Amino acid sequence: MNSKADLEKEVLMAAAEYGINSVLFRNAMGRKLGLNITESECLSLLRIKGISNPTELARYTGLTTGATTTMLDRLEKAGFITRKHNPNDRRRVLIEINSEAAVTSVSLVSGVQKAHKELIASYSDTELEIIADFLTRFTQNVKEHTHMIEQDLR
Amino acid sequence: MNSKADLEKEVLMAAAEYGINSVLFRNAMGRKLGLNITESECLSLLRIKGISNPTELARYTGLTTGATTTMLDRLEKAGFITRKHNPNDRRRVLIEINSEAAVTSVSLVSGVQKAHKELIASYSDTELEIIADFLTRFTQNVKEHTHMIEQDLR
DNA sequence: ACTCTATAATCAAGTTACTTGATAATCAAG
DNA sequence: CTTGATTATCAAGTAACTTGATTATAGAGT
Numbered sequence: 001m002n003s004k005a006d007l008e009k010e011v012l013m014a015a016a017e018y019g020i021n022s023v024l025f026r027n028a029m030g031r032k033l034g035l036n037i038t039e040s041e042c043l044s045l046l047r048i049k050g051i052s053n054p055t056e057l058a059r060y061t062g063l064t065t066g067a068t069t070t071m072l073d074r075l076e077k078a079g080f081i082t083r084k085h086n087p088n089d090r091r092r093v094l095i096e097i098n099s100e101a102a103v104t105s106v107s108l109v110s111g112v113q114k115a116h117k118e119l120i121a122s123y124s125d126t127e128l129e130i131i132a133d134f135l136t137r138f139t140q141n142v143k144e145h146t147h148m149i150e151q152d153l154r
Numbered sequence: 155m156n157s158k159a160d161l162e163k164e165v166l167m168a169a170a171e172y173g174i175n176s177v178l179f180r181n182a183m184g185r186k187l188g189l190n191i192t193e194s195e196c197l198s199l200l201r202i203k204g205i206s207n208p209t210e211l212a213r214y215t216g217l218t219t220g221a222t223t224t225m226l227d228r229l230e231k232a233g234f235i236t237r238k239h240n241p242n243d244r245r246r247v248l249i250e251i252n253s254e255a256a257v258t259s260v261s262l263v264s265g266v267q268k269a270h271k272e273l274i275a276s277y278s279d280t281e282l283e284i285i286a287d288f289l290t291r292f293t294q295n296v297k298e299h300t301h302m303i304e305q306d307l308r
Numbered sequence: 309a310c311t312c313t314a315t316a317a318t319c320a321a322g323t324t325a326c327t328t329g330a331t332a333a334t335c336a337a338g
Numbered sequence: 339c340t341t342g343a344t345t346a347t348c349a350a351g352t353a354a355c356t357t358g359a360t361t362a363t364a365g366a367g368t
Contacts, residue, residue: 002283012270022296024213027215048173054318063355066357070318070355086316089364112296135171138172190324208347218328220329223346243334243335
């Protein structure tokens with residue numbers, strides 16, 4: 001018999017657990033590919049977004065832009081990414097994840113992605129709507145508070 | 155009008171978005187507290203678990219145990235954590251997050267925690283059960299595949 | 309068209325944090 | 339009570355990061 005309060009706690013804990021295990025997964029994969037933590041984080045973002053740029057990656061990894069440049073040098077040399085010119089703004093650089101690298105790392109990711117897809121497919125439309133709504137709102141909270149902290153930093 | 159396939163994709167994307175924004179939040183908070191990335195990650199785990207040990211923190215941060223020792227030295231010196239002896243095993247050390255440090259960092263976290271709790275409270279029991287179930291199973295996928303990758307590393 | 313300011317990425321020098329391998333202490337099994 | 343495994347630490351060498359300057363480009367205002 002679960003009270004509402006118990007359920008609420010359970011959801012909060014489950015969300016935290018997910019965060020913890022995402023980090024552990026990223027670490028395991030990074031170690032497998034011979035990458036350090038920041039390189040792993042960088043590729044994590046690129047695997048989701050496909051394409052990015054040094055500024056965004058600096059923000060995501062928490063590095064300075066200087067450190068990001070040398071990190072991207074390493075990833076480029078190792079064949080994980082490619083730098084391309086941004087045709088709309090010649091100051092900017094586009095960072096693409098290489099398809100071969102994507103294949104290697106995605107082959108590690110594909111297993112869990114497949115499992116996720118199967119899990120999701122097992123829910124009804126109504127349930128999926130509830131889940132999507134929750135995740136979106138939950139993420140929105142995180143976004144807003146990140147913004148507040150960053151504002152406060154200036 | 156959303157097809158089931160669209161909904162499934164939406165959930166998958168929303169989960170990824172949550173992961174991305176958790177990282178950005180952690181970075182913002184770390185910068186606010188004058189911590190580097192690994193120190194921030196360490197405190198993130200301690201804020202959830204309250205108490206841990208060097209081995210677990212090494213795994214979580216992706217550091218070697220050597221690097222973990224010096225990182226904990228820094229966090230201890232800065233007053234964020236305390237080392238205590240494990241009474242059950244004298245080789246082991248317990249790492250506790252300091253209440254003052256918890257207060258400082260929790261005051262940053264408390265805002266988003268409060269928002270999360272309010273959000274969660276706005277759902278019905280039935281909805282919360284669906285959400286908790288989904289998050290737990292989703293996390294289980296991640297755990298299993300982390301384990302597979304780690305097995306494969308030996 | 310032409311400054312001026314802002315932004316993007318890079319680079320070079322100095323600093324910090326990490327890895328590796330060794331060591332000490334303790335535990336648990338035989 | 340010996341042996342092998344585990345936990346944390348330490349010391350030396352290496353790798354990655356920060357800071358501040360530099361180059362190139364963009365966009366706004368005159």
